[in-house]
Amino acid sequence: MSRAAQRSGATPSKRLAEDGDICPVCKSSRYLNPNMRFLVNPECYHKMCESCVDRIFSHGPAPCPIAGCRRTLRKAKFRKQTFEDIQVEREVDIRRRMAKTFNRREDDFVSLLDYNDYLEKVENFTWNLINGVDIEETEKTIAAYAEENRREISRNESVAAQEAQSRKARAAEELELIRLRREDARREDELERREKADMRRGIINKLATTDGDAASIAREGQRVVLKKSLARRAAIDKQRDNDPFAASTENGEASSGLIFKGLKKWVPPAPEKPYDPFGGWSVENEYFVLQDHYDWDWLSQAQTDIRHTAGGYDVNDYCARALCEAFSGFGVFIEDEVAGRNVGSAPSIATAAAAVTGSEKPDVNMDDIF
Amino acid sequence: MALSPADAPKSAAASAKAIPVKAKALTILNSSNGSAPSSAPTPSNDGPQDLSEQLNAQIRQKYVQGGRLGEGTYAVVYSGHLVSDHSSLVAIKKIKVNAEYKDGLAMDAVREVKHLQELSHPNIIKLHAVFSTRDQNLNLVLEHLPLGDLETLWKNKDVSYGPADIKAWTGMLARAVWFCHENYVLHRDIKGNNLLIAADGEVKLADFGLARSFADPYRNMTCNVITRFYRPPELLYGAKHYGGAVDVWSMGVVIAELAIREFFLPSETDLEQLDRIAEVFGSPTEEVWPGVSKLEYYVAPSKEHIKRPLPLAWWKQKFGMLGDDGIDMLRSMCTLDPRKRATARQVLEHPYWQAAPKPTPKQNLPRNAGGPKKMADDLKRRGGEIEEGRADKVARKLDFSTMKK
Numbered sequence: 001m002s003r004a005a006q007r008s009g010a011t012p013s014k015r016l017a018e019d020g021d022i023c024p025v026c027k028s029s030r031y032l033n034p035n036m037r038f039l040v041n042p043e044c045y046h047k048m049c050e051s052c053v054d055r056i057f058s059h060g061p062a063p064c065p066i067a068g069c070r071r072t073l074r075k076a077k078f079r080k081q082t083f084e085d086i087q088v089e090r091e092v093d094i095r096r097r098m099a100k101t102f103n104r105r106e107d108d109f110v111s112l113l114d115y116n117d118y119l120e121k122v123e124n125f126t127w128n129l130i131n132g133v134d135i136e137e138t139e140k141t142i143a144a145y146a147e148e149n150r151r152e153i154s155r156n157e158s159v160a161a162q163e164a165q166s167r168k169a170r171a172a173e174e175l176e177l178i179r180l181r182r183e184d185a186r187r188e189d190e191l192e193r194r195e196k197a198d199m200r201r202g203i204i205n206k207l208a209t210t211d212g213d214a215a216s217i218a219r220e221g222q223r224v225v226l227k228k229s230l231a232r233r234a235a236i237d238k239q240r241d242n243d244p245f246a247a248s249t250e251n252g253e254a255s256s257g258l259i260f261k262g263l264k265k266w267v268p269p270a271p272e273k274p275y276d277p278f279g280g281w282s283v284e285n286e287y288f289v290l291q292d293h294y295d296w297d298w299l300s301q302a303q304t305d306i307r308h309t310a311g312g313y314d315v316n317d318y319c320a321r322a323l324c325e326a327f328s329g330f331g332v333f334i335e336d337e338v339a340g341r342n343v344g345s346a347p348s349i350a351t352a353a354a355a356v357t358g359s360e361k362p363d364v365n366m367d368d369i370f
Numbered sequence: 371m372a373l374s375p376a377d378a379p380k381s382a383a384a385s386a387k388a389i390p391v392k393a394k395a396l397t398i399l400n401s402s403n404g405s406a407p408s409s410a411p412t413p414s415n416d417g418p419q420d421l422s423e424q425l426n427a428q429i430r431q432k433y434v435q436g437g438r439l440g441e442g443t444y445a446v447v448y449s450g451h452l453v454s455d456h457s458s459l460v461a462i463k464k465i466k467v468n469a470e471y472k473d474g475l476a477m478d479a480v481r482e483v484k485h486l487q488e489l490s491h492p493n494i495i496k497l498h499a500v501f502s503t504r505d506q507n508l509n510l511v512l513e514h515l516p517l518g519d520l521e522t523l524w525k526n527k528d529v530s531y532g533p534a535d536i537k538a539w540t541g542m543l544a545r546a547v548w549f550c551h552e553n554y555v556l557h558r559d560i561k562g563n564n565l566l567i568a569a570d571g572e573v574k575l576a577d578f579g580l581a582r583s584f585a586d587p588y589r590n591m592t593c594n595v596i597t598r599f600y601r602p603p604e605l606l607y608g609a610k611h612y613g614g615a616v617d618v619w620s621m622g623v624v625i626a627e628l629a630i631r632e633f634f635l636p637s638e639t640d641l642e643q644l645d646r647i648a649e650v651f652g653s654p655t656e657e658v659w660p661g662v663s664k665l666e667y668y669v670a671p672s673k674e675h676i677k678r679p680l681p682l683a684w685w686k687q688k689f690g691m692l693g694d695d696g697i698d699m700l701r702s703m704c705t706l707d708p709r710k711r712a713t714a715r716q717v718l719e720h721p722y723w724q725a726a727p728k729p730t731p732k733q734n735l736p737r738n739a740g741g742p743k744k745m746a747d748d749l750k751r752r753g754g755e756i757e758e759g760r761a762d763k764v765a766r767k768l769d770f771s772t773m774k775k
Contacts, residue, residue: 274724275541275723275724275728275729277541277544277545277718277719277720277723278545278548278718279492279493279541279542279545281491281545281549283549283552283553298587299587301587302587302588302611306661306664307609307610307611307661307664307665308587308611309661309709310604310609310659310660310661310662310664310665310708311604311609311610311611311612311613311665311708312604312609312612312613312614312615312616312707312708312709312711313585313587313609313611313612313613314613314709315587317554317584317613317614318584318585318586318587320554321554321583321584324554
């Protein structure tokens, strides 16, 4: 019946203790208490039964009751053991903790090589912790790293959470879809069965009421049913084609890949630049300063003429334009421009040629063309 | 000489003979902004091409003309691309020979070329080159802007957009107008369907067929410009001297249309237009606009017919999309008195641009499927036309008789 009974040779109590069926603290065994549950605390991984945990740690933190272990344990940290081997349990815990801190992803790195280096480093730390090598130093490094990279860690955490959520949502969606499909199929079967029954009844009725050829009537009925079911199937197919939801699940792999990609491609937002209404352009006069007022009779008459001002004409615009045009040749070096343009555009040749011929024989008629 | 005449292809030689004068003019256009006085050797009748003809042929051969995108009364628009690079698309606008201007180039074309070649800004359509062809046509090689225009955008109910998108578009529009004014160019036909959208979402001001530079004092300008819906009151009153404020008014109306997704001040006649303006902004009187009574066509409203401007609450209710700052800016752009109207620079300095929400980045802006067809429709139009308007809605045929008075 019990495992202890099957194994003869060793003393039963020893066997029971090794199997973990006797609490090392209160020595009560499963034999006496079939509902006994064992708990461990990731602080020292010493196993004890639930009632011992309640008894010892209910009133706050207390030292581990196992002889030689003086670690202070808290009740909240006790949990059920997942793996039978306590070493594995511990390693998994350590790895889980490391993964929480070192949660960088491959696309955080420029190249795969960098990412692999990073993974190797993390693995070294993990190894140290598992095997008790330089524990203090390693812990210190990890704590420092966690402190330094708090923001990145929490960001990656939230990304991972989001991913998990969308994965869950997708899975639920798929399940729902499967359910719907199954229901559809069931309903269709039902309908078909009912139609078949109807048809049979119809044929019998027909046979009873009319006096035609029995075989031909039966054949007729058969054809009607076939037609109906074909039409129904076509309608379903059509609906499926039109249903965008169905289409998206059809190539679920591709669309999920896209979502994944979007999440992965988290680029830190560029520092928000204030909107420049001028679009980075500015127009400034290099060669002259515009005065507010020019003392010139011809101008001042226009300035005061109501027909000029009422229409919104501004003499200053004229002055600015006149000055701009007067100075617009400044800072323009034709040699440079010609040299720059000659690189292969046709108008450049025009400029050069026009300049050459222009110096020889100015064409007065051309100046006034506009 | 930089070139030996022997290089020139024969077809161009044949075509160029017919249009020596025009070709010469084009030489200037394609050279350094027309600043260098050009002279070509006098063309002998059966001799080799003169220099300007060669240059014209050279430019012509750089582009491949593709399919026709559309045709209007004023121009035909073709798609095209560079011979050397098939992916660099252009629109080739072929100006039709106009019976009215037998002796030279059509005024619109001259204006367009003259100003576009000077202005180089991301929000202004780029003029790549100009050349002439056999049938005495002037061809403008323009930037390829395939995504329709702002007017079709707000008319297209399938496209939804929000305050941030409006801010992005108006920002680009305001920059274009500001740049024109900084360079002393009046556009004089700003409206939704002259604002084309490039493939990357950038809005570009096009159609400089009515543009001119700021005038000298005492020099009359025509008041018969700008499509009516967008025409400011001083032009409706016949002002002969005006400045950048006329463009700012049009810009304000375009922004308003974007926000309400309908025409802001639609009308059938000029008088009705003035009524519409008075309904919204109040009747122009000497109090709100000193000197308005001196304008040529001004008729003082009788005492009982003086309208009050609509209250701020009306603006807030109608232009919720713009926010309080946007409404303030819009009202400053559409002030009756052109002297009190914001300048293009002041518009860009308005707190509206810094207020939330931030303008949408251009790549995220909603777009409609206008396609190259729409671009052609916009480019072939003559300045001052309303798209679906009948002939009586045509705002302008350049009328120089007014200038003789």
